[in-house]
Amino acid sequence: MTHNTPLSPRPLSHLSEAARQRVLTANSLRAHGIPVSEADARCRPGGPWQLLLPGVYLLHPGPPTSDERLHAALLYAGGECAPIPAQQGAASRTGGPATDVRPCTPPSPPSPPPPQTPQPPQAMITGLAALTLHGFDGAPSLRALDRIDVLVPWTRRLRSTGGVRVVRGQSLPDAEEITGVPVAPVARALADTVALLPDAGVVRRLLVESVRAGHCEAGAVVGELIRARLLGRPHVRLAVDALVAESRALAEGMLYEMVFRHRLPCPCWNVDLRLPGGPYLGGVDAFWPEQSVAVELDTRTPRPHLEADARWSEYARKREALEVLGITVVHLTPAKLRDSLGQQAAIVRTALMTAVEREPAEYVVVTPR
Structure with missing residues (x-):
C-alpha cells in the first residue's frame, strides 16, 4: 500500500x-x-x-434548511467543518518476541501537550442573516433571504456566488457564537447591512431597534458606520439622528426609573442653569437645588472628528464651570443605567447625603428647558 x-x-x-x-x-x-x-x-x-x-x-x-445554508456559506468562505472521526482499523502490532521483563526505572510520564491558542474564525455571518440570528424583529427570516452575507478578511481571494455574498473587512471583530455559528457583533452586522440597503425606512427601523431592544449602544453603531464611511449618505444620517434620539429617550426613561424605584428625592427635571444676571452655564437632566447636585446623561455618539472635538470640548467646559461653582455633577451613561441601576442610584444618593459636608455652592437660576 x-x-x-x-x-x-x-x-x-x-x-x-x-x-x-x-x-x-x-x-x-x-x-x-x-x-x-x-x-x-x-x-x-x-x-x-x-x-x-x-x-x-x-x-x-x-x-x-436554514442551518445547512449557514454552515455551507461558512465552509465556502473558509470556515472549518466538524472533525471526522478516525477510521477504525486493526491495531498495529510490533514484531519480536513477547517478554515479561519490566524496566528497572519506570518510564517518565509524558509531558502535557502545549496549550493551543484558539484560532479566530476565518469567516463569520454578517448582514441581515446576522441580525436575524441576533433576534431582530425587523430582519427577515433566514428562509426569506436570497443571500447570506459572510464577513472574511480583506486578503481572501473569494467571490460572491449563488446564495453567498462575500463581505471583506480590513479587520474582523471578535465573533459571537449563536447556536454554534460564528456571527458578527450587532454593530458590525448593522454597518454591513446598511451598506447594501437603499431603503431609508428599513435602515431607520433597524438602527432604532438596535437600541430599543437593547442589542447594543448607539455609540457602537455610529462608530461602525463612521468606519464604513456611510454617514455621507443622506438617508443614513437621518437614520442616525433617529437612533440618537431613541437612545436619549431610553436613557431618560431609565433615569426616571432610577429615581422613583430607589426613592430618591424628586429633582428638577431637564433644566437650564445660569448665574443671576450672568452667563448661561448649560443644561442638565436632573438637578437638586438644595444639595447642588446635578445628573447629566452622556448620550454622545462618535461623529466626524471636527464635530466631535467641538461637542466634547463643550461638554468638558460645562462640567468644569459647574464644579467650580460648587455643583456636584454625576455623570451617567445609558450602559451604566441599564447594567447597574441600583449602583448608580447609590452614587447619586451618596452625593445628596454628603452635600452638608461640602462648601455651599454658588446660587444659580434654574429654568425649564
Whole structure:
C-alpha cells in the first residue's frame, strides 16, 4: 500500500443526523475516501446529493434548511467543518518476541501537550442573516433571504456566488457564537447591512431597534458606520439622528426609573442653569437645588472628528464651570443605567447625603428647558 492509494470509502449514513454533517466540503469527503469525481456523480439530476456551493456538497436531495445554508456559506468562505472521526482499523502490532521483563526505572510520564491558542474564525455571518440570528424583529427570516452575507478578511481571494455574498473587512471583530455559528457583533452586522440597503425606512427601523431592544449602544453603531464611511449618505444620517434620539429617550426613561424605584428625592427635571444676571452655564437632566447636585446623561455618539472635538470640548467646559461653582455633577451613561441601576442610584444618593459636608455652592437660576 502506497501513500497514493485512496482510502476505502466509509459509510456516510451516520452523517445524516446533524445539519452540519449533512454539509461537507470536497476535502472532507476525500477524507472519507470519496473522490470529487464520485461526489459530482452523486450530484447529477436525480442523484442523492447536491452541489450547494463550489466545493460544498449537501448530502441529501431536498432543499437545504436554514442551518445547512449557514454552515455551507461558512465552509465556502473558509470556515472549518466538524472533525471526522478516525477510521477504525486493526491495531498495529510490533514484531519480536513477547517478554515479561519490566524496566528497572519506570518510564517518565509524558509531558502535557502545549496549550493551543484558539484560532479566530476565518469567516463569520454578517448582514441581515446576522441580525436575524441576533433576534431582530425587523430582519427577515433566514428562509426569506436570497443571500447570506459572510464577513472574511480583506486578503481572501473569494467571490460572491449563488446564495453567498462575500463581505471583506480590513479587520474582523471578535465573533459571537449563536447556536454554534460564528456571527458578527450587532454593530458590525448593522454597518454591513446598511451598506447594501437603499431603503431609508428599513435602515431607520433597524438602527432604532438596535437600541430599543437593547442589542447594543448607539455609540457602537455610529462608530461602525463612521468606519464604513456611510454617514455621507443622506438617508443614513437621518437614520442616525433617529437612533440618537431613541437612545436619549431610553436613557431618560431609565433615569426616571432610577429615581422613583430607589426613592430618591424628586429633582428638577431637564433644566437650564445660569448665574443671576450672568452667563448661561448649560443644561442638565436632573438637578437638586438644595444639595447642588446635578445628573447629566452622556448620550454622545462618535461623529466626524471636527464635530466631535467641538461637542466634547463643550461638554468638558460645562462640567468644569459647574464644579467650580460648587455643583456636584454625576455623570451617567445609558450602559451604566441599564447594567447597574441600583449602583448608580447609590452614587447619586451618596452625593445628596454628603452635600452638608461640602462648601455651599454658588446660587444659580434654574429654568425649564
